[in-house]
Amino acid sequence: MTLTLITFLPLIAALITLLIPKEQKQTIRLVSLLAAVGQVILAVVIWQNYNPSLAGVDDVSKFQFVERAAWFSVELGGYTVSADYLMGIDGLSVTMVILTAIVALVGVGASWTIEKSVKSYFVLYNLMSMSMMGCFLALDFFLFYIFWEVTLIPMYFLIGIWGGKNREYAAIKFFIYTLVGSVLMLLAIIALYASVIDPETGRNTFSMVAMANQQNFISGSALAPSEGNLLRALAFFALFLAFVIKVPMVPFHTWLPDAHVEAPTPISVVLAGVLLKLGGYGLLRINFPIFPEVFQQFAWWIALFGVISIVYGAFCAIAQTDFKKMVAYSSVSHMGFVLLGIAAVNSLGMSGAMLQMFSHGLLSPMMFLLVGVIYERAHTREMDKFGGLAKHMPVYAGFIMLAFMGNLGMPALSGFVAEAFVFLGAFAVEQTRLLSVIGTLGILLSAAYLLRAYKAMFTGERKPNAAYEVEGHHGEEHAHFHDWKGKVDLDGREIALLAPLAAIVIIIGVYPAPVLDLIMPSLNRVAEILSAAANVAMK
Amino acid sequence: MALHDLLLALPITFATLWTILLIVVEATAKRAQLTFSLTSVGFLILITMMLFPSEQGYAFGEMLRLSPYSQFANFVFALSGLLVITLSQSYLAKENIHFGEYYIIVFIATLGMMLMASAAHMVVLFIGLEIMSIALYVLAGIMRKDLRANEAAMKYFLLGAFSSGFFLYGISLIYGATGEMTLFKIGIYLQENSATSLFWIGLSLMMVGFLFKISAVPFHQWTPDVYEGSPTPSTALMSTASKAAAFTALITVVLNVSSQTENNSNWIFALSTIAVLTMVVGNIAALSQDNLKRMLAFSSIAHAGYMLVGIVAGSDAGYSAVLYYALVYSLMNIGAFGVIALIEQQRELTSASDYAGLFKEKPLLAGVMALFMLSLTGIPPFGGFIGKYKLFAAAVESGLSWLAVVGVLASAVSAYYYLRVVVFMFMREPQAENQFEGVVLNPTLVLIALLVFLLGIFPTGMLRFAGEAMKFAFNM
Structure with missing residues (x-):
């Protein structure tokens, strides 16, 4: 019941x-x-x-908290279609479940200042929170797809x-990009269903x-896994595309x-904190264990696109003047x-990837919260309109410093551990060695844009006639920064969201062992599956 | 013997007698409200009848064939009929066309559809088709003083009559080629003899008739004009139940000639080409429509394309998927037209931008419409998704993965125009204050929305019903 409860608690809240x-x-x-809060406790x-x-990974008996019930089963001229309500947790999902609960809670806290149609907002928010949690817990592909x-x-x-x-x-772009990926995933699901039987029941x-x-x-x-089965490669890429659009990988x-700038x-907190992780999780849970030999074949290309994302994303971030866009x-x-x-x-590289998802799942919500704080006060996010903020908002500047350092991979913070593992893992393998060296460029570049942003906004003198006199961006109330009377630093709620x-x-940066x-x-099991497939491929 | 036949064909017997009753009541009492109530009762009795298992077999000397197949189809027709008339009432009153005969004609159209689904003889098939079509021509033109409605009725009638001609000619050629009019005897003949080119010409002509009714490309030109001009509730009937009827009859015919069409690459090529064209043209044309009724007209063309995918698959799984889709599609499309009809009563609203701000003023109505739009897009957890899933799964099972790929990509395109409506309803400010005041949400719409939702989450019951229908379709 635990998993059902943690998934559907937000649904109850929505109802x-x-x-x-609505008043x-x-x-x-x-x-x-x-x-x-209930989700976090669970x-x-x-x-x-x-x-x-x-x-x-590939053994139901080694999953935990498993819940299983027949969902629907229909006989249709000759063949049966049946889907189960199958939920369970293993090492691939447990950290993501914890992360989702934390980020969802932070998201509720951050939603406190929303005043427009509060009722509809929270109904939708809870539905989203439910389906995210469901995605990480569902072990039945059909159920997963629904979530x-x-x-x-x-x-x-x-x-x-x-x-x-x-x-x-932004909304429609987000919707259509993701939908294109997921309709392809649907085709792969159909083909997989027709090809796989459950050893326990002997049915599809x-x-x-x-x-x-x-x-x-x-x-x-x-x-069927056989020599040169082109369909397997096609199904792999159908799923791959669906997941890397979510990740998102350049050029998708x-x-x-x-989406981030408008949200x-x-x-933004939930999007960056959890939804992007769905892509990485899908790759680990679905793409690689199911099509290990195809993955082996294209691993170098995936690494290449990973590195392109790292470097290209960083260059784009350097070019931004909008704080939120830079974070995106x-x-x-x-x-x-x-x-x-x-x-x-x-397993080293994959554990780095998992850690990076967890770490980015904490750091990016922090960053977006911090962007939100400044935007709420100044109604602008243009970085060069600010200056000298450190003097006026010391607590804010402290959190920014921490988030920036975490993001650029400062030792003793979670980002460092994750990225170090990724590089160690990728460097250890001959074929990705060169790519991992190029990838380190990403850290250098992120130092460049983060420190530049810090310098522009927090050091120096406050700029006259700039952020402090900005008219409200949507023509609503005028900026709160007009005069520096009153307190502009973080308030209690904001600290309570950021501090945990x-x-x-x-x-995690100091002690990642847990x-x-x-x-x-x-992850070792996934690596075994992959290397077994590689051995078969070599023979 | 005769009594046995009448009882076996009870739904049709009942519907015929009830039609006479309705006509007599309307002629003597002349009260539209009374006729409405009686028609609803008629539909309700039909729906109840369909939910109980009944005897199956041939009636009237192999003219009609009653089976779970016809039962499922009749269920869809009667349900659509009932929903359409409950959504019609206030619309008709507003347009000053609240006549009792409207309901009777809807009932007669349904009777025609039931005949089509139960036909075992080509003449009965044709009679059913004509009963339905003529009733629909009248419905299209029931707003006698409206220019557009007259144009729509005329266009529909002329082109429909033309396609009926094709259909009839096809029947006569098939008769010439096989010497039989009874469908299963044609099937037996074809198993023993090879098909002549005369037969193929006949079958192609019949297909033209069917493809016209389901508005498949390239026989779709009439659809947008007719849908736009007709009174909205009757458009709802035309775009759903009449298509479902054409599809059920199409399946009957194809099943009986399956010895020739199965694994026939020409047949599969021709039909899949039409399916692809229908999906692509329907979806792409819908992208550029500003008028909401025209947009839904093109989207209904696209949906016919999805259903054709199930026909091309040519398996029981494919056919039962078509049946299930027909049900879900009927519900969600009637729902969408129902919302339009409701808002049209208030003021002349045609384009999607006229719906700006609906959410602010009528959140529930906007929510219901959004649900229909998302379900039409085929997004879980709504019924449209399960329907599409079954169709494309059937295509993959039959080795037509490429067709499924085209299908899902086409439906991804459709997201754009369905969501455009949602964008206007939810994300734009209203053009003027209180412009939707006086729009009263019809509880029927909420019921339909609930059904569409339930068909997406717990599809087992209805899927089983559709599966049963196919299992007993043609082996007694």
């Missing part, structure tokens, strides 16, 4: 919210807060009761209604766990800056490390 009259904004917020329970020695698609709808409305000036364009199955074992493929079926990244702060491009750059780490095809994230970033312990057995 309760529907019953509350009672505070009650609505509290209901969502309660659900999010995540802690899961974490405490999780047995890290079980690998999972995957359901994340789209609330996200679309959340960007499209509560977003900035250009929100419609949507179970991702069964799919991860090559022996469960029906010999002679469309996707262009929806991301638009309200809490939605830095997300592209940092998610490139995930691809590079995965493509190293060893910062604390986890530091803890996270590594959780993920290693499963």
Whole structure:
């Protein structure tokens, strides 16, 4: 029941919210807060009761908290279609579940200042939170697909209604990019279903766990693992495209800056914190274990595109004058490390990728929260309109410094551990060695744009007639920065949102073992599957 | 014997008698409200009848064939009919065309559809088709004083009559080629003898008739004009139940000649070309439509293309997917037209931009419309997704993966124009204050939305019903 509860708690909150009259904004917020806190508590329970020695991946009996029920099963002229409600946790998902719970809670906190249609907002927010959690827990591909698609709808409305000036364009772009990826995924699901049987029941199955074992493929079926099966490569790329659009990998990244710039702060937080991780998670959970030999074949290319994302994203970030856009491009750059780490095809590189997802899942929400803080006060995000902020907002500057350092891979912060593992993993393999060397350029470049941003905004003198006299960007209320009377530094709520994230970033940076312990057995198993496929391929 | 036949064909017997009753009541009482209630009761009885298993077999000397197949189809028709008339009432009153005969004609159209789905003889098939078509021509032109409606009715009638001519000619050629009019006897003949070119010409002509009714490309030109001009509730009927009827009849015919069409590369090539054209042209043309009814007209063309994919697949899985899709599609499209009809009553609203700000004033109505749009796009967890999934899965099973690829890409394109409506409803400010005041949400719409949602989450019951229908379709 734990998994069902942690997934559908936000749904309950959404239903309760529907019953509350829309004038009672505070009650609505509290209901969502309660659900999010409940999720965090359940995540802690899961974490405490999780047995890290079980690998999972391709063996249902080694998953934990498994819940299974028949969902629908229909006989249709000759063949049966049946999908299960199958949920479970292993090392690939446990950290993501914890991350999702944390980010969802931070997101609720960040949503506190939303005043426009509060009721609809929180209903949608909770639906999104439900479907994200569901994605990480579903082990039945059909169920996964439903959750995957359901994340789209609330996200679309959340960007499209509560977003900035250009929100419609951003919302529809986000929707269509993701939809194109997911319809291709649907085709791959259909083909996989026809090709895989569940060893327990002997019938066709949507179970991702069964799919991860090559022996469960029906010999002679469309996707049977055999020499030169072109369809397998096609199915691999159908899934791959769906996931790397989410990651996002250059050249499929262009929806991301638009979506981030237009999205309200809490939605940016969730988007960067969790939704992007769905792509990386999908690669590890679905693409690689199911098509290991295709992955082996294209690993170098994936690494190449990972490095291109790292470097290109960083260059784009350098070119930005808008603070939020810069952070968005830095997300592209940092998610490139995930691809590079995965493509190293060893457990070191993959653990780096997992760590990077976790670390970026904490750092990017921090960054977007911080961008939101300044935007709320100044109604502008143009970096060169600010100056000398460190003097006026010391606490804010402190958090910014921490987030920047984490992002550029400063030792003792989580980003460093993750990126170090990625490089070590990629360097250890001959074929990605050169690429990993090029990838280090990304760290250099991120230092360049982050430090430049810091210098422009926080050092020097406050600029007269600039940020402090900016008219409201949407022609609403005028800037709060007019005169520096009153307190402009972070308030209690904002500190409460940022401090836990910062604390986890530091803890993992100093002592990453707890996270590594959780993920290693499963990643070792994925690496085994991959190397077994490589051996077969060599013979 | 005769009594047994009447009982076996109970739904049709009942519908015929009820039609007479409706006519008598309307002629004597002349009260539209009463006729409406009686028609609803008629539909309700039909729907209830379809939910219980009944005897199956041939009636009236192999003229009609009653089976779970016809039962499923009749269920779809009666449900659509009922939903359409409940959505019509206030619209008709507003347009000053609240006549009792409207409901009777809808009922008669449904009777024609039921005949089509139960036909075992080509003449019955044709009679059913004509009963349905003529009723629909009248519905298209029921706003007698409206120029556009007259144009629509005229266009529909002329082109429809033309396609009926093709259809009839096809029947006579098939009769000439096989010497049989009863469908299953044609099937037996074709198993024993090879098909002549006369037969193929006949079948092609019949297909032209069907493809016209389902508005497949290149027989689709009439669709946008007719849908735009007709009164919106009757457009809802035309775009859903009448297409479903044509599809069920099409499946009946194709199943009986399957000995010739199965693994026939020419047949598969021809039909898949039409399916691809229909999906592509429908979706791309819909992109540039500003008028909402025209947009839905082109989208209905695209949906016919998806359903054709199931026909091309040529398996029971494909056919049952078509049946299921027909049900879901009917629900969501009637829902979408229902919302348009509701808003049209208030003021002349035609383009998507007129819906700006609907969410602000009527959140529930906007939510319901958004649900229909998302379901039409084929996004889970709504019924449209399950329907599309079954169709494309059937195509993949039959080794037509490329067709499924075209299908999903085409439906990804469709997201743009469906979402445009959503964008206007939710993300734009209203053009004027209180412009939707007086729009009263019809509870039927909420019911339809609920059904579409449930068909997406718990599809088992209905899928089983559709699967059963195919299992017993043609083996007694």
